[in-house]
């Protein structure tokens with residue numbers, strides 16, 4: 001059996017409104033990718049955007065990165081799952097009790113929604129991390145938070161694909177690695193620091209590749225998606 005997820009692309013729908021997001025989505029079929037709704041689109045359109053996307057047959061990662069006290073976070077996670085999302089997330093640095101409580105309330109309510117935790121944002125480098133008071137390298141901090149997330153029983157982490165080999169060696173294969181900061185050779189890095197190409201990310205052990213602007217801001221988004229699909233197919237052949 002292949003270790004590769006059949007359909008690893010998650011397109012980040014970082015659009016300012018539902019109309020623009022749906023105009024893009026209407027050019028896609030669910031077999032090609034999953035979709036991610038983040039803070040901008042969700043804050044502007046609310047849970048109805050998740051319903052509209054799931055009605056079209058897409059699996060939706062609701063990327064709201066909750067970070068609060070355990071009770072507040074757990075209730076927010078429950079609300080996110082109630083929207084019909086396939087995957088939801090919290091910040092691992094919110095701590096073990098917050099992650100455990102969120103998972104317990106999710107499963108207690110009968111949801112099988114994937115719950116994952118953000119380790120170190122892919123936009124951060126070592127210096128930026130130090131400025132927040134963390135005197136570890138991004139890789140060390142990702143390892144630490146991923147281990148904590150796994151001990152708390154969550155389904156996986158958000159990290160850079162730069163950390164994928166290290167995490168694959170240390171954690172069970174079933175623990176999902178969701179990796180933003182994906183940059184095909186044709187795309188600008190922008191505000192991302194810890195970037196990896198789509199093909200390399202899969203070779204190194206990513207389960208899902210979160211890709212936004214390289215597709216959505218491309219002159220021809222469907223051509224950009226097709227190029228990325230071609231790169232993925234070439235590493236799998």
Ligand SMILES: O=c1ccn([C@@H]2O[C@H](COP(=O)(O)O)[C@@H](O)[C@H]2O)c(=O)[nH]1
Pocket residue numbers: 012014038118120121122123158159180181182190192210211212213214
């Ligand atoms: O560490 C993280 C966690 C989340 N993201 C999100 O992924 C996408 C990436 O978009 P690009 O346009 O491909 O940079 C975006 O929605 C972020 O909020 C992340 O980049 N890094």
